[in-house]
Amino acid sequence: MAHIINLKPFKNFFQSESTGGILLMLCVVLSLIIANSSLGPAFADLLATKIGFETDSLNLNYSVLLWINDGLMAIFFLMVGLEIKRELVEGELSSIKQASLPIIAALGGMLVPALIYFAIDHSAETGHGWGIPMATDIAFAIAILSLLGNRVPNALKVFLTALAIVDDLGAILVIAIFYSNEIHLQYLGYSAVLLVLMLAFNYFGVKKIYFYIIPGIVMWYLIHHSGIHATIAGVLTAFTIPTNDTAKESPLERLEHLLVKPVNFLIMPIFAIANTNIRFESEMFENVASGLSIAIICGLLIGKPLGILSFSWLSVKLKLSKLPSQTKWSQVAGLGLLGGIGFTMSIFIALLSFTDVEHQTQAKFSILLASVTAGVLGFMILKFLGKNRKRVLV
Numbered sequence: 145m146a147h148i149i150n151l152k153p154f155k156n157f158f159q160s161e162s163t164g165g166i167l168l169m170l171c172v173v174l175s176l177i178i179a180n181s182s183l184g185p186a187f188a189d190l191l192a193t194k195i196g197f198e199t200d201s202l203n204l205n206y207s208v209l210l211w212i213n214d215g216l217m218a219i220f221f222l223m224v225g226l227e228i229k230r231e232l233v234e235g236e237l238s239s240i241k242q243a244s245l246p247i248i249a250a251l252g253g254m255l256v257p258a259l260i261y262f263a264i265d266h267s268a269e270t271g272h273g274w275g276i277p278m279a280t281d282i283a284f285a286i287a288i289l290s291l292l293g294n295r296v297p298n299a300l301k302v303f304l305t306a307l308a309i310v311d312d313l314g315a316i317l318v319i320a321i322f323y324s325n326e327i328h329l330q331y332l333g334y335s336a337v338l339l340v341l342m343l344a345f346n347y348f349g350v351k352k353i354y355f356y357i358i359p360g361i362v363m364w365y366l367i368h369h370s371g372i373h374a375t376i377a378g379v380l381t382a383f384t385i386p387t388n389d390t391a392k393e394s395p396l397e398r399l400e401h402l403l404v405k406p407v408n409f410l411i412m413p414i415f416a417i418a419n420t421n422i423r424f425e426s427e428m429f430e431n432v433a434s435g436l437s438i439a440i441i442c443g444l445l446i447g448k449p450l451g452i453l454s455f456s457w458l459s460v461k462l463k464l465s466k467l468p469s470q471t472k473w474s475q476v477a478g479l480g481l482l483g484g485i486g487f488t489m490s491i492f493i494a495l496l497s498f499t500d501v502e503h504q505t506q507a508k509f510s511i512l513l514a515s516v517t518a519g520v521l522g523f524m525i526l527k528f529l530g531k532n533r534k535r536v537l538v
Contacts, residue, residue: 163287163408163409164283164287164408164409164412164413165283165284165285165288166287167408167409167412167413168284168413168416168487168488169287171413171416171417171420172420172487172512174417175416175418175419175420175422176421176422176424178417178421179420179421179422179423179424180423180424184423187421188421190208191209191212191418191421192208192209193207194206194207195207195208196211203369204365209418212414212415212418212419213418213419213492213495214368214374214375215364215374216411216415217375217378217411217415217492218364218375218378219378219406219411220375220378220412220415221316221375221376221379221382222360222378222379222381222382222403223378223382223400223403224309224313224316224379224382225316225378225381225383226382226399226400227309227400228310228312228379228383229382229383229387229396230387230397230400234387234388234389237306237309237310243306244459245303245459245465245466245467245468246307246309247310248455248456248459248464248465249303249307249452249456249476250307250308250310250311250452251310251314251451252450252453252454252456253278253307253311253447253448253451253455253480253483254278254314254315254318255451256447256448256451256455257277257443257444257447257448258277258278258443258447259447260277260439260442260446260447261274261276261277261439261440261442261443262274262439264435264438264442264443265435265438265439267435269503270435270436270439270497270498270503272497272498273439273440273493273494273507274439275315275319275322275493275497276440276443276486276494276497276511277439277443277444277447277448277484277490277514278311278314278443278493279311279312279315279486279489279493280307280308280311280448280482280483280484280485281485281487281490282305282308282309282311282312282489283408283412283488284487284515284519285308285482285483285519286301286304286305286308288482288485288519288522288523289301289482289526291523292523292526292527292530295526295527296475296526296530297468297470297475299470299471300470300471300479302468303468303471303479304483307452307479307483308483311483315493316375316376316379319373319375319376319492320373320376323373323493323497324371324372324373325372327372329370331366331367331369331370332366332367332370332372335366335367335370335380338362338363339363339384342355342356342359346384346386349386350386351386351395352395353395353398353399356381356395357381359381360377360380363377363380363381364377364378382396412488415492416488419488419491419492419495419508420491420508420512422509424509428505428506431506432509432510432513434506436503436507436510437506437513440507440510440511441510441514443514444484444485444511444514445481445514445517445518447484448481448483448486448518449480449481449483449484449518450480452479452483453473453476453477453480456476457473474525475526475530477525478522478526478529479522479526480522481518481519481521481522482519482526483518484514484518485515485518485519485522486511486515487511487512490511490515491507491508494507494511
């Protein structure tokens, strides 16, 4: 007998992501206003202020910016991990037939931008930023798609969500493998013990969420000191939390429901305000022709849609998968442009890629230009294609 899948979490997720994406846009504007006003220096000082405590055996004294990027973002990645696991169990990634198209499309959307970046800029100073155009900002992409309403088929919305989730998983792996510091095996060993403990809780049917969250917090601290980026702890914790493929709400779905609004309406806006405070200087516009800027812009604006469209086309032609219902190839091309909205995820990887503040700022500015352009073009194309679409409830 077929399982009855609980679709309510997906509906809540899509609705909240779209609203959260609109809020993110407002926070970006606010951050840019602050950075380019008299409040800019004071805001920068606030982000550099250290809070916490430190002892001989415990160090939790970090800057506000680090708490945001390593602490709050770990909660964001916890929710991303929950989404990925849910999709693997009951959603668009739950079977090879269902998962093949968004997985292959996401793979193309990661490989092609990285190759384009590396082909344009493989210098010793900035070549390490090849991971920047690989990322898709799921909140912004879904927010723009939601503005189109019934002009796009519901299957296309599900496809974008699944693609962005796979993209997030790819970004997580890239961060863990290529953008981590010197590895300290002792801390990793302790983290592995906690991970095994949480997996054991899952295996023996422990349903209480705090049996996973409390060890997860400790694992965050250990991974932070291991040299691997601490946000990975959020994903690992998510994968241990029990779920099911029935209509009954699972601990995973319950936790995801609790996190969706705080993440989309608090954590991501705070991250956007803290990391988009770009003070516009004349050098930024002059350096748009630099290898770093061109590599990022071409990676997001050209690499993303080209990778998503070409790999999707190849997948369908090889009969590995099929297009979502009521979807045209031209719509996949427009969707690929929305995939070029790297924004918060791309900025996050940019901060890990470069230690030089000038390179970080130039990368943020380039990401901002590319993401805005990709969002506007993707919206216009999909709106034009859906102009004559029969309006039905989706």
